[in-house]
Every structure is written in structure tokens, then in C-alpha cells.
Amino acid sequence: xxxxxxxxxxxxxxxxxxxxxxxxxxxxxxxxxxxxxxxxxxxxxxxxxxxxxxxxxxxxxxxxxxxxxxxxxxxxxxxxxxxxxxxxxxxxxxxxxxxxxxxxxxxxxxxxxxxxxxxxxxxxxxxxxxxxxxxxxxxxxxxxxxxxxxxxxxxxxxxxxxxxxxxxxxxxxxxxxxxxxxxxxxxxxxxxxxxxxxxxxxxxxx
DNA sequence: TGCCAGGCCCTCTTTAGGGCCTT
Numbered sequence: 001x002x003x004x005x006x007x008x009x010x011x012x013x014x015x016x017x018x019x020x021x022x023x024x025x026x027x028x029x030x031x032x033x034x035x036x037x038x039x040x041x042x043x044x045x046x047x048x049x050x051x052x053x054x055x056x057x058x059x060x061x062x063x064x065x066x067x068x069x070x071x072x073x074x075x076x077x078x079x080x081x082x083x084x085x086x087x088x089x090x091x092x093x094x095x096x097x098x099x100x101x102x103x104x105x106x107x108x109x110x111x112x113x114x115x116x117x118x119x120x121x122x123x124x125x126x127x128x129x130x131x132x133x134x135x136x137x138x139x140x141x142x143x144x145x146x147x148x149x150x151x152x153x154x155x156x157x158x159x160x161x162x163x164x165x166x167x168x169x170x171x172x173x174x175x176x177x178x179x180x181x182x183x184x185x186x187x188x189x190x191x192x193x194x195x196x197x198x199x200x201x202x203x204x205x206x
Numbered sequence: 207t208g209c210c211a212g213g214c215c216c217t218c219t220t221t222a223g224g225g226c227c228t229t
Contacts, residue, residue, distance in 0.1 A: 016229050020211040025229075061229065097213050098228035122227060123214075136227070153229085195215090 007037050009184070010089040010116070011166060013158040014102045015062045017054050021105035026050035027075055028064055030082055031155025033163050034089065038170075040163060044085045045156035047072035062153050079106045088115045090184050094137045094162045096120035119184065121165050123191035127198045128169055137161055144168050177202040 012032040018025035028050055034042040047064065049072040059065050072078075093099035096118040107114065125135050132143045138152050138161075146164045150157035170182050179186075179202070186205065193201055 014229080018211090019229055023211070025211095028229095058229065093228090095213090095226095095228040098211095101212080102229090126215085126226095134226075192214090 007035065007170070007182075008089060009092050009119070009166070010034050010086045011092045011159045011163040012086070012099055012103070013093060013155045013162060014099050015058075015064055015153065015155050016102055017050055017052075017058055019098075021102055025102075026052075027079075027102050027106050028054060028058075028069060028072075029062070029155040030078060031157070031159040032082070032085060033156075033159050034085070035163055035167070038167055040160070042085070043156060043160075044082060046078045046081070048075040048078040049073065050075060063151065064154075075106055076110050079110055079112070083107065083110070083112045083114065086114060086116060090116045090119065092119045092121065092162065092166055094120070094158070094165070095122040117184070117188070119166075119187050120191055121162055121169065124169055124187060125165065127190060127193065127195055128172060130195060137165070140165055173202065177205070179205060 010032055012030065014027045015029035016025050016027050027048060029047050030044065032044040033040045047068060049069050051074070053066045054064065054069065100118050122135055125132065125140055129140065129143065133139055137158060141148055141161050141164070144165065146161065146168060148161060152158060173182060174180060190198060190201065
């Protein structure tokens with residue numbers, strides 16, 4: 001059984017060759033941080049060789065070039081190490097449906113199953129920060145004045161920024177609705193509510 | 207040959223269409 005505390009979680013981000021593993025796209029980089037009780041206690045970052053060149057668009061978008069990938073370990077090897085990193089923790093990503101489909105596809109190739117469930121900062125922030133100009137990761141980092149020192153669209157940096165956003169979301173919910181020990185299931189439930197029902201849900205929680 | 211992601215979410219909706227997000 002995965003840990004149920006929202007404060008113990010692995011935040012992950014993939015860079016990939018494209019948008020769809022079902023269309024043959026592969027992961028080219030995985031970045032992740034492990035958070036325990038609001039503190040980043042571990043991190044993981046690896047480039048991985050997908051076995052074929054990346055497009056000019058992807059190289060420009062991510063800064064990850066074919067020259068960099070040529071010397072990287074193959075996806076299977078990196079994903080095997082990453083399986084050890086995530087253990088049985090619950091997982092978090094910004095637009096988690098995207099990262100989940102690549103995680104599932106890459107893990108399927110090495111016959112690995114994981115027990116953790118996903119939460120999503122995109123779905124959560126759409127409900128908690130309804131006044132944000134949009135809900136892109138970079139916009140939300142600026143909107144909440146979260147310190148940034150790095151380059152977006154690299155896996156570890158995006159995972160670190162997603163982690164900061166997650167902790168800010170927990171802090172804001174905790175302060176506004178007087179909740180402590182926010183449960184992972186609460187966030188999952190919240191993330192699928194109609195926006196108009198979010199405030200009442202949190203006000204009446206416990 | 208022609209097609210080409212997909213889940214969420216809103217609305218001029220539900221016998222549907224299009225924008226938002228991720229690379």
C-alpha cells in the first residue's frame with residue numbers, strides 16, 4: 001500500500017521525444033525529487049537514450065541534443081534505477097496524465113509495476129488558484145512568487161518547481177481552510193470536483 | 207490514402223466542439 005500522507009511524495013517530470021507513447025514517443029530524461037514533511041530529501045536526474053534521434057523541435061524545446069543522448073544510458077537501464085527511487089511512494093506531476101502515460105509505457109517495457117497513485121498540480125491549481133492567468137507551470141511559479149533558479153523544460157528543474165508549487169498549494173489550503181495533515185486522498189478528491197464546489201468541500205472537510 | 211495524443215473542462219452541451227496543458 002502506498003503512503004497516504006500528502007507530505008511524503010515523489011515529484012517527477014519527463015522530457016520526451018513527443019506527446020504520445022502510443023505513437024512511438026519515448027522518454028529522453030527523467031527528473032524527480034522526493035519530499036518528506038515539506039522538505040526535499042532526495043533527487044534523481046538522468047538522460048536516457050531512446051535509440052533514435054530527437055527532432056529539431058524537441059532539441060530546441062528542451063535543450064537536450066542528440067549529442068547529449070548518444071552517450072546516455074538506454075531507457076531500460078535508467079527506468080530500472082528510477083523504479084528503485086520511487087519505491088512505493090505516491091507520485092505527483094504537473095499535468096500528471098502526461099507523465100503517467102510515459103511512466104506506464106516505459107515501465108511496461110521493463111515489466112515493472114508500481115503501487116503509488118498520482119496527484120496533479122495542474123488539476124489542483126485550476127481549483128485552488130482560479131484567478132491565475134493560466135495554469136502552465138511557469139506561470140504558476142511566477143504567480144505564487146516561488147523562487148526559481150534554472151531552466152524550464154529540463155526534467156529536474158521542472159520537478160523541483162512542481163514540488164515548490166505543491167508545497168505552496170498545501171500551505172495555502174492549510175492556511176485558508178484551517179486544515180493540518182492534509183491527506184493525499186483529499187487532494188485527489190479535490191482535483192476532480194467542479195470548481196464551484198471546491199470552497200464548500202474544503203470548508204466542511206472535518 | 208489519409209489519418210495522426212488524450213484527459214480535463216467549459217459551454218452557444220449531452221445526437222458536440224474547442225481550448226488548455228504536457229513534449
